[in-house]
Amino acid sequence: MYQQFYQRFLKANQGKQHYSCHSHYFWPDVTRDAMLAYWDDSAKWVDDKWSHFFKDVVPCVQRHISHTLGTDYPEQIVFAPNTHEFVFRILSCLDLAATQTIVTTDSEFHSFNRQINRLDEMDNIEVVRVPTQPFATFNERFINAIQQCKPNLVFFSQVFFNSGYSVQNIDTIVEAVKDEDTLIVIDGYHAFMAQPVDISAIQQRVFYLAGGYKYAQSGEGVCFAHVPPNTTLRPVYTGWYAEFGALEKRKDSNVQYSDDGMRFGGATMDFSGLYRMRSVFELLLSEGISVGDIHAHVKSIQHAFLFALDKLNHHLVNRDALLVKSLKQSGHFLTFSMPDDDITARLAAFLKEHGVLTDYRGDRLRFGFALYHNADEIDLTCLSNFKEG
Ligand SMILES: Cc1ncc(COP(=O)(O)O)c(C=O)c1O
Numbered sequence: 001m002y003q004q005f006y007q008r009f010l011k012a013n014q015g016k017q018h019y020s021c022h023s024h025y026f027w028p029d030v031t032r033d034a035m036l037a038y039w040d041d042s043a044k045w046v047d048d049k050w051s052h053f054f055k056d057v058v059p060c061v062q063r064h065i066s067h068t069l070g071t072d073y074p075e076q077i078v079f080a081p082n083t084h085e086f087v088f089r090i091l092s093c094l095d096l097a098a099t100q101t102i103v104t105t106d107s108e109f110h111s112f113n114r115q116i117n118r119l120d121e122m123d124n125i126e127v128v129r130v131p132t133q134p135f136a137t138f139n140e141r142f143i144n145a146i147q148q149c150k151p152n153l154v155f156f157s158q159v160f161f162n163s164g165y166s167v168q169n170i171d172t173i174v175e176a177v178k179d180e181d182t183l184i185v186i187d188g189y190h191a192f193m194a195q196p197v198d199i200s201a202i203q204q205r206v207f208y209l210a211g212g213y214k215y216a217q218s219g220e221g222v223c224f225a226h227v228p229p230n231t232t233l234r235p236v237y238t239g240w241y242a243e244f245g246a247l248e249k250r251k252d253s254n255v256q257y258s259d260d261g262m263r264f265g266g267a268t269m270d271f272s273g274l275y276r277m278r279s280v281f282e283l284l285l286s287e288g289i290s291v292g293d294i295h296a297h298v299k300s301i302q303h304a305f306l307f308a309l310d311k312l313n314h315h316l317v318n319r320d321a322l323l324v325k326s327l328k329q330s331g332h333f334l335t336f337s338m339p340d341d342d343i344t345a346r347l348a349a350f351l352k353e354h355g356v357l358t359d360y361r362g363d364r365l366r367f368g369f370a371l372y373h374n375a376d377e378i379d380l381t382c383l384s385n386f387k388e389g
Contacts, residue, residue, distance in 0.1 A: 002289070002297070003374070005028040005030070005283060005371070005372075006027075006028055006029065006371075007029055008029055008032065009026035009027060009372075010372065013026075016355045016356075016357055017355060017356045017379065018357050018370070018373075019333075019356065019357055019358045019369070020366075021332075021368045021370035022164075022369075023214065023359055024213065024214075025214055025217045026370065027219055028280060030283045031217070031218065033279065034272075034276045034279035035275065035276065038272040038275040057271060057275065058079070058274065059074065061079075061274050061277050061281070062074040062077040064277075064281040065224055065226075068192070068193065069192075069197055069198070069203075069208060069226060070199055070200040071199060071226055072203065073226075073229050073260075073261075075260040075261060076203075076226055076228070076229050077224050077225070077227075077261055078225050078261035078262055078263075078265050079223065079224050079274065080224070080225070080265075080266050080269065081220075081221045081222075081223065081269050081270070081273075082111065082211070082221075083111050083189065083210070083211055083223045083225075085266055086207070086225045086264065087111055087112050087115055087185075087209070088115060088237050089237045089238070089264055089266070090153075090264075091115065091237075092236035092237035092238075093183060093234070093236070094153060094183070096119075096124075096125070097124070099126070100126070100152045101126045101149050101151045102119075102125070102127045102151055102152065102153045102154075102155065103128045103142070103145050103146050103155075104116065104130070104153075104156060105131070105132050105138075105142070105156050105157070106129045106131045106132060107132040107160040108156070109157065109189070112155060112187065128145050128149050130142045132160055132163065135163075135165045135324065135329065138165075138167065139168065139169060139172060142173060143176040146176050146177055147176065150182075151182055152182060153182065153183045153184075153185065154173075154183070154184045155184075155185045155187070156173070156185075156186060156187070157188075157189070157190065158170060158188045158190065158191040159189075159190035159191045159331035160190070161190060161361070162335070162361050162364060163323045163324055163364070164324050164331045164332075164333045164335045165329060165330065165331075166191065166195065166324075166329055166330060170186060170199075171202055174202040174206055175202075177205070184202075184205055184207065185206065185207040185208075185209065186206050186207070187209050188208050188209060188210040189209065189210045189211060189213075190331045190332070191210070192210035192211075192214075193214075193215035193216040193217070193291055194214070194215040194291070194295065194331060195291070195331065196291050197291075199226070203226065203229070204228055204229065205228055206226070206228060208225065209223065209225050210224060211223030212277050215294075216280060218273055218276040218277035218280050219273060219276055221269070221270050221273035222273025225261070226261070227263065227264050229260075232248070234257055235263070235264060239265060239267035241262060241266055242257055242262060242264065242265045242266075243257065243258060244258055244265065245260060246258065246260070248263075294371055295332075298332050298369045298371075298373075299327055300375065301374075301378075302327050302330070304375035304378055305378055308379075308380055309380060312380055312383060312384065314384065316338060316339070316343070316388075317336050317347075317365065317380075318336075321336040322335070322337075323336070323337055323364065332368055332369055333368035333369065334367050334369075335364050335365070335366050336364065336365045337364060338360075339363070340363050341363050344364065344365050347360075347365060347386060351382070351383070356380065356382065
């Protein structure tokens with residue numbers, strides 16, 4: 001239905017079924033024009049391009065993101081090449097010389113997980129990792145951990161990368177954090193531009209991280225954070241962008257921070273990703289496609305996919321192997337639990353040989369769905385020829 005936006009990628013991948021869009025979404029053709037516009041602007045304005053970026057491009061993309069998240073503060077959106085930069089910048093607000101407690105889950109993406117594992121080697125850092133499974137009791141167990149541990153930082157994903165489980169009622173988790181000094185970070189990468197997100201009720205309290213590589217269809221190098229307004233945090237890991245715009249008035253230090261989201265800014269970065277992201281927002285707007293429409297389309301494809309699997313009756317890839325049973329609680333990819341890592345890797349390679357592109361994490365096989373999928377193009381018959389032994 002929406003395939004016309006992706007002509008170049010669809011042409012380049014003819015005969016393939018691309019179920020790894022939850023990692024790398026095809027780029028709509030407008031992003032190619034955006035790259036050319038970036039080049040042209042750089043050639044035209046040379047060093048003066050930066051004022052154009054900060055006066056026009058940044059505020060425009062900030063407005064689109066803020067609207068998508070339901071926030072009232074576009075100026076609180078700040079950009080970086082990856083979410084890891086924000087993760088470490090936020091961590092650098094903690095007093096790492098004192099005892100610090102972090103409550104998180106056992107299913108955070110490597111950018112946070114590896115970093116926190118490294119910090120956990122320090123005697124004064126205590127990391128509490130709440131298992132995400134069983135999903136039905138996740139909120140209750142996570143909230144209990146928050147209440148018991150009185151953490152300095154709470155970090156969790158809105159949709160977990162290793163299962164696709166979409167946390168229900170994130171507001172109630174945030175409301176359970178009573179200490180105003182506790183930092184709260186939501187990794188929204190698998191939710192942003194996939195499912196409708198509304199952080200209006202918690203916008204004063206949370207950092208919300210996401211980026212362009214997945215459902216925002218804009219590629220790498222364009223990640224962002226919503227920074228809670230009026231924060232006085234002073235990240236130790238700071239770059240010169242953090243001093244842009246209006247500065248807070250502080251006499252006891254010559255390191256000044258911006259009053260808005262830029263206080264979590266870094267340093268010189270490639271802005272072509274913002275051009276691409278802007279072009280995607282504008283495309284969707286001009287076509288009248290909302291995140292709700294994208295979500296509804298993907299859910300209908302997921303139903304069709306499971307229906308096709310039911311007909312196939314495969315002993316490995318079937319509804320019983322689904323980690324998240326209800327499509328109402330899953331993100332835009334479905335995760336199937338396989339007997340072991342080896343079978344999963346071989347099955348993914350076999351599917352790839354047969355033009356079915358998936359990805360996997362350990363013993364979990366993931367199938368992602370996008371705007372460019374059509375129900376009548378789903379064909380999984382090759383699965384029947386997979387030899388396990
Ligand atoms: C949940 C989640 N967060 C973040 C990222 C990306 O992290 P970074 O931008 O630090 O590479 C991914 C990428 O796959 C992810 O799945």
